[in-house]
Structures are given as structure tokens and as C-alpha cells.
Amino acid sequence: MVFKNGMNNSNSNSGLCKLVRGAGIWHFSGFLRSITLWGILLGLGGGCAPGKGTAPFDVDLIPPILRSVQVEDERHVRLEFDEPVMVVPEETELAPSLDVEGTVSQENGVVVAFAENQAVGMPYVLRMGVEDASGNILLLLCEFTGHNPQVPEILINELNPEGSGNNPDCVELRVMSNGNLGGLILRVGTNQRYDGQIRFPALEVMEGDYIVVHTKAEGIPEEVDELGALDASGGLLACDTARDFWMPDSPGLPGTNGAVALYDREGGQILDAVLYSNRTTDTDDERLGWTAAGYDFAQDLAEAEEWGLGEIPGPSDAIAVVDSSATRSLCRMSSPVDTNTKQDWHIVPNSRLSFGEINSDEVYESSN
Ligand SMILES: [Ca+2]
Numbered sequence: 001m002v003f004k005n006g007m008n009n010s011n012s013n014s015g016l017c018k019l020v021r022g023a024g025i026w027h028f029s030g031f032l033r034s035i036t037l038w039g040i041l042l043g044l045g046g047g048c049a050p051g052k053g054t055a056p057f058d059v060d061l062i063p064p065i066l067r068s069v070q071v072e073d074e075r076h077v078r079l080e081f082d083e084p085v086m087v088v089p090e091e092t093e094l095a096p097s098l099d100v101e102g103t104v105s106q107e108n109g110v111v112v113a114f115a116e117n118q119a120v121g122m123p124y125v126l127r128m129g130v131e132d133a134s135g136n137i138l139l140l141l142c143e144f145t146g147h148n149p150q151v152p153e154i155l156i157n158e159l160n161p162e163g164s165g166n167n168p169d170c171v172e173l174r175v176m177s178n179g180n181l182g183g184l185i186l187r188v189g190t191n192q193r194y195d196g197q198i199r200f201p202a203l204e205v206m207e208g209d210y211i212v213v214h215t216k217a218e219g220i221p222e223e224v225d226e227l228g229a230l231d232a233s234g235g236l237l238a239c240d241t242a243r244d245f246w247m248p249d250s251p252g253l254p255g256t257n258g259a260v261a262l263y264d265r266e267g268g269q270i271l272d273a274v275l276y277s278n279r280t281t282d283t284d285d286e287r288l289g290w291t292a293a294g295y296d297f298a299q300d301l302a303e304a305e306e307w308g309l310g311e312i313p314g315p316s317d318a319i320a321v322v323d324s325s326a327t328r329s330l331c332r333m334s335s336p337v338d339t340n341t342k343q344d345w346h347i348v349p350n351s352r353l354s355f356g357e358i359n360s361d362e363v364y365e366s367s368n
């Protein structure tokens with residue numbers, strides 16, 4: 001299970017931050033720890049604590065704090081800090097390499113301009129140094145995803161959370177308009193809590209294309225991500241007329257109370273999501289009857305206005321998963337509609353799963 005520190009729904013400071021002052025170098029992964037360490041240093045009365053014993057104490061000892069990273073277009077990335085900063089020019093560097101044309105400080109922000117276009121969907125790491133008016137320097141590493149100007153319309157179209165050995169858990173995506181997959185991220189769960197994810201490479205897709213993401217790979221050599229030929233991959237439920245991808249670490253899908261969400265990039269906007277449950281809403285329960293994980297998913301999707309129509313959805317507002325099985329998948333209609341409610345979904349009869357192909361409109365009839 002991955003718990004990710006959210007940061008204003010924009011690219012987070014998920015990279016390592018390194019703070020430099022005087023002769024000391026410390027490694028941090030976040031602001032709170034940097035404050036803690038300064039507190040320790042001051043408390044110890046070490047030589048690194050300017051002003052100790054010699055008031056005034058209103059000296060700014062705190063380096064700038066990175067608030068957000070935003071890709072503005074294919075040539076510009078904007079970093080926001082908690083105070084005005086100047087860039088330390090010799091520290092700016094990117095991996096993989098990308099030529100920097102220059103940097104411009106604007107209020108609490110810095111815009112980095114590149115001399116060449118970012119590669120679509122490429123994960124970059126930017127190394128940079130910034131200095132505040134009191135000379136406190138922050139050396140930082142931050143991640144961003146190369147600008148994708150052609151994000152397609154795309155829907156989560158089918159899934160089988162109750163997969164089996166022969167029909168393992170899969171998620172089908174249906175492309176609704178031409179575009180490029182570069183940088184899109186599919187998560188088992190939602191931004192705040194997820195079991196696994198796949199980040200798609202730059203790849204042109206067409207309206208009507210199907211993509212099958214296998215979340216429970218066996219780990220055999222035949223399981224390959226299809227960047228070229230559609231029949232390149234073997235493995236269970238691989239489809240010769242669709243693009244197969246294999247989610248790293250084979251997390252599977254939660255069987256009974258889960259969510260799947262698709263984002264346009266790391267820290268970006270949600271493109272589509274599904275929420276499912278085997279429970280019913282309990283309004284007397286502070287979690288509305290959800291499991292702890294299910295409630296996190298429901299909250300996150302309500303906040304993103306992707307499910308729940310303005311309120312946190314209870315389990316009864318999610319797709320009822322109880323009648324599904326490995327071959328009775330959850331499906332949108334053959335001509336999918338997306339109202340962000342369970343009304344868009346049905347369970348198909350036995351063996352009517354259709355990963356990589358058009359969905360069946362037949363509905364499973366429970367014998368009960
Ligand atoms: Ca295929």
C-alpha cells in the first residue's frame with residue numbers, strides 16, 4: 001500500500017530535498033523534517049545557530065519551501081515557493097538532460113524556460129538551488145512529467161475485481177478521442193491511497209482503441225507492454241486486437257471495496273474513475289459504512305468531483321460488486337456514457353467478459 005503526501009493536487013515535492021547551510025549538508029524528504037532539524041540544531045546551541053544568545057531572534061533562518069511544481073507548456077515549468085527567491089544559476093540541471101534557456105523569478109515563483117521541447121510524458125527530475133533574501137539556500141530535486149498537449153478522452157470501461165487464476169484482475173480502457181497516452185497514470189485506488197500504478201509511455205492512440213491493463217501479471221516473459229504490434233504480448237487475457245500493458249508489482253484489484261482512477265499526469269487532473277463496493281450505506285457510521293480504504297477512495301473522488309455528485313458517496317452509491325465474478329465483469333455499455341455514477345455500469349453474464357473488445361450489453365440476472 002502506498003500512502004502519498006498530497007500537495008494541492010499539483011506536482012508534489014516528492015523528490016528528495018537537500019538543504020545546505022554552512023558546512024553541514026542534511027537530507028530531507030519534506031518541510032516538516034527540515035523544521036525539526038533546525039529546531040534540534042538551535043536547541044543544541046551548535047555553532048550553526050546564528051544569533052544565539054545575541055538577540056534579536058527575528059533573523060530568517062528558514063530556507064525557502066517548495067509549494068508546487070506546474071508544467072505550463074512544453075518549454076516552461078513553474079515552481080512556487082513560500083517566499084520570493086533568487087535562482088542559484090550553476091545548480092540548475094535536468095535528468096534526463098534538457099537544455100535550460102534561463103530562469104525568471106516572479107513574486108514567489110520561478111519559471112524555468114527550456115531551449116527544447118520536453119519529451120511527451122517523460123518523467124524528468126529537476127535539480128535546482130534557490131536563495132531567499134536572507135541568504136538561506138534550498139537545494140532541491142523535484143519531479144515533473146513532460147508536457148502532453150494531446151491527452152485523449154478516455155474511459156475506464158471494464159474491470160473484474162473478483163478475478164481468478166485463469167481470469168486475473170484486469171482494467172480495460174476505451175479511447176474516446178485521438179491523442180497521446182504519454183504520462184497518463186492509472187492507479188489501483190486514488191491519488192491519496194493506492195496499491196499500484198502504471199505510467200503510460202508516449203504512444204499515439206486513436207478513437208475506438210482498447211487498452212488492457214493487467215493488474216495481476218504472472219511475471220512470465222510473454223507479458224510485454226505493447227508499444228508496437230498489438231499481438232506482441234502473450235499471457236492470460238492478452239488480446240491480439242488491443243494494447244496490453246502489465247502493471248508493475250502485480251497488485252491486483254481490491255475484491256470488494258475499491259476504486260480505479262486515471263490521471264492525465266503525475267499531480268494532474270483526473271480523467272475517469274470507478275468506485276465499487278459490496279456494502280450498503282450506513283448514515284449512522286462516520287465512514288458511511290465504508291471500509292477505511294473505501295472511505296478514503298470515496299472522499300478523494302468526491303473532492304475531485306469524479307463520483308458522488310457533490311457529496312461523499314456511500315457504498316450504496318458505488319457499483320455493487322457482489323454478483324460479479326472472474327468472468328462476470330463490471331462493464332459500461334457498448335456505447336459508453338459517463339455520468340460519474342453507478343448507473344453507467346452493469347455486470348455481464350457468465351463468461352461475457354470482453355477485455356480488449358466491445359462490451360456486452362447483456363446483464364447478469366441473479367438467481368436470488
Ligand atoms: Ca495485445
Ligand SMILES: [Ca+2]
Pocket residue numbers: 271272273306338339340
Ligand atoms: Ca467518469
Ligand SMILES: [Ca+2]
Pocket residue numbers: 157158172353354355356357358359360
Ligand atoms: Ca470490453
